[in-house]
Amino acid sequence: MSASVSDTEILSKFQDEKTRNEAFNLLLQKYQQKIYWHVRRMVVNHDDADDLVQDVFIKIWKNLPGFRSDAQLYTWMYRIATNECITFLNKKKQKNNIPLDDVSYELAESLADSTYLSGDKVQLKLQQALVTLPDKQRLVFNMKYYDDMKYEEISEVLGTSVGALKASFHLAVKKIEAHLLSHD
Amino acid sequence: MEIDIEHKEWPEDNSWRQKLPPGNPFGVPAGYFDDLSERIISGVHFEEIKQADALGGLTVPENYFTELSNNIQSRINIEEASASETEGFTVPENYFKQLSSTIQSRIVIENALANKADTFTVPEGYFDNLSSNIQSRIAIEDALGNDAESFTVPQGYFDNLSSNIQSRIALEEALGNDAESFTVPQGYFEELSSNIQSRVAIEEALANEAESFTVPQGYFEELAGNIQSRVALEEATNAEHNVFAVPEGYFDQLQQNILSHTAEQEAKVIQMPSRSGVVRKLISTAAFKYASAACVAIIVGVAIYVNQAPAGSNHTYLHKELADISTKDLRTYLESQSDATQTERKVIADDVQLDDESLRDALQDYVDAQ
Numbered sequence: 001m002s003a004s005v006s007d008t009e010i011l012s013k014f015q016d017e018k019t020r021n022e023a024f025n026l027l028l029q030k031y032q033q034k035i036y037w038h039v040r041r042m043v044v045n046h047d048d049a050d051d052l053v054q055d056v057f058i059k060i061w062k063n064l065p066g067f068r069s070d071a072q073l074y075t076w077m078y079r080i081a082t083n084e085c086i087t088f089l090n091k092k093k094q095k096n097n098i099p100l101d102d103v104s105y106e107l108a109e110s111l112a113d114s115t116y117l118s119g120d121k122v123q124l125k126l127q128q129a130l131v132t133l134p135d136k137q138r139l140v141f142n143m144k145y146y147d148d149m150k151y152e153e154i155s156e157v158l159g160t161s162v163g164a165l166k167a168s169f170h171l172a173v174k175k176i177e178a179h180l181l182s183h184d
Numbered sequence: 185m186e187i188d189i190e191h192k193e194w195p196e197d198n199s200w201r202q203k204l205p206p207g208n209p210f211g212v213p214a215g216y217f218d219d220l221s222e223r224i225i226s227g228v229h230f231e232e233i234k235q236a237d238a239l240g241g242l243t244v245p246e247n248y249f250t251e252l253s254n255n256i257q258s259r260i261n262i263e264e265a266s267a268s269e270t271e272g273f274t275v276p277e278n279y280f281k282q283l284s285s286t287i288q289s290r291i292v293i294e295n296a297l298a299n300k301a302d303t304f305t306v307p308e309g310y311f312d313n314l315s316s317n318i319q320s321r322i323a324i325e326d327a328l329g330n331d332a333e334s335f336t337v338p339q340g341y342f343d344n345l346s347s348n349i350q351s352r353i354a355l356e357e358a359l360g361n362d363a364e365s366f367t368v369p370q371g372y373f374e375e376l377s378s379n380i381q382s383r384v385a386i387e388e389a390l391a392n393e394a395e396s397f398t399v400p401q402g403y404f405e406e407l408a409g410n411i412q413s414r415v416a417l418e419e420a421t422n423a424e425h426n427v428f429a430v431p432e433g434y435f436d437q438l439q440q441n442i443l444s445h446t447a448e449q450e451a452k453v454i455q456m457p458s459r460s461g462v463v464r465k466l467i468s469t470a471a472f473k474y475a476s477a478a479c480v481a482i483i484v485g486v487a488i489y490v491n492q493a494p495a496g497s498n499h500t501y502l503h504k505e506l507a508d509i510s511t512k513d514l515r516t517y518l519e520s521q522s523d524a525t526q527t528e529r530k531v532i533a534d535d536v537q538l539d540d541e542s543l544r545d546a547l548q549d550y551v552d553a554q
Contacts, residue, residue, distance in 0.1 A: 024228065025225065028221040028224055028225070029221060032217065032224065036212075036217075036220070037208070037210070041208065041210070044210075046210075046213070054224055057224045057227070057228070058227050058228055058231050061231070062231065090267065094275070095277075123208065123209040124209050127208070127209055127210075
């Protein structure tokens with residue numbers, strides 16, 4: 001039911017204080033899992049993802065009154081979630097004195113230690129390959145491969161040109177392919 | 185969101201994608217999504233409460249908001265600097281968590297200083313170095329505490345230390361001012377080393393020649409007496425004095441006479457010093473000295489005696505006594521004392537007439553010859 005509610009309807013209900021909470025509930029029902037998986041695929045650890053998801057929706061609640069309809073709602077929400085993930089990963093690197101472009105070791109550790117990890121061997125291998133990618137490349141690949149987003153939509157989320165995104169995606173594919181073949 | 189089936193953005197060769205199973209390996213706790221929305225809504229309400237009561241029941245330090253913008257800007261600059269560093273730049277653990285409290289403390293201190301600027305001042309940069317100074321002091325006192333048994337100072341040492349240092353400074357200044365009281369000749373220090381070396385060479389030479397030059401034992405003690413004796417002798421033998429006269433050719437025979445008199449005494453050889461300057465050790469004993477003095481006395485006595493004898497006199501005491509003795513007594517005496525053959529030879533040699541008068545004349549000649 002909630003999946004059929006349009007973004008326009010949600011935004012209009014949110015503008016009214018009487019229906020604001022209802023609108024927000026509808027928003028949550030429609031996008032909470034998408035936002036969660038988007039975050040989870042980036043930070044790997046469930047507890048970290050849980051904290052970040054709550055932070056993301058709190059920010060959405062605070063900033064939704066100022067949202068302009070010049071962009072799609074879900075790309076706007078994805079942008080907030082992406083920024084929160086990048087901020088979280090950067091903080092983690094700073095805390096552990098890790099170079100900012102090298103978080104793969106930490107994520108690999110999270111993959112190994114994650115309690116909530118299932119799936120077959122190939123899926124695990126893919127995740128292991130993904131954590132070796134830089135954050136931006138990983139984001140592009142996740143949104144393209146798992147969410148099937150168009151380059152224009154990804155461009156709205158990341159603020160990067162379509163051409164750069166295509167190049168980044170192709171590079172990520174090459175790296176993953178090489179990783180999967182080398183670890184066969 | 186509808187999935188766009190006609191993907192023209194994928195690589196042409198994406199066969200590997202079809203090998204991958206759909207979905208992802210990540211799992212979630214059971215019922216996680218059922219209460220996720222409730223938890224999110226609770227978080228949102230909590231945020232609302234915080235915003236609504238932000239000013240109620242809670243206070244902020246004085247002038248907090250006036251300084252807040254500067255603090256935030258500083259925080260932003262720090263985080264931007266940290267984020268822009270690609271590798272190797274980190275901050276200490278919990279730095280940012282403590283930064284705000286550190287800044288607030290600094291603000292309080294500076295406010296206090298500003299209020300009391302006329303009364304209390306501190307050196308420039310004092311607070312910047314204060315923490316490091318305190319830590320150094322703590323380290324020192326810890327070390328002192330551990331070495332309490334090894335390193336001690338006299339009681340009251342540190343109390344008197346400043347006055348001692350000042351006295352020392354005054355003393356050294358006074359010494360510096362007195363530098364003009366003590367002077368050295370010009371070029372003294374430049375020549376000092378060569379002078380010392382020369383002195384050392386001389387002393388070494390003297391030490392090596394210590395055995396070349398020696399004097400007899402007690403020589404210097406008797407030297408004065410010897411000189412005086414020599415002076416008396418020289419005066420006594422001085423021709424101008426002219427008290428004693430000696431026979432002609434007397435001194436030519438003198439050495440022979442002296443040697444014949446001193447032949448029995450212990451003879452000592454005196455070597456004259458060689459040209460190289462080495463003086464042989466004189467063998468001088470008391471006997472030699474006495475012999476020398478005796479020789480001198482004999483010479484003087486003979487000289488006196490010779491001078492006192494009347495010239496051309498033949499009547500000695502012996503002649504006088506012999507004139508009173510009879511011829512018979514003389515004959516008896518000569519026969520008992522002299523060898524008969526000796527007399528016979530003389531008579532035969534001299535063709536002496538054996539009568540009384542001839543005999544008396546012969547005896548007279550004999551006595552004169554003695």
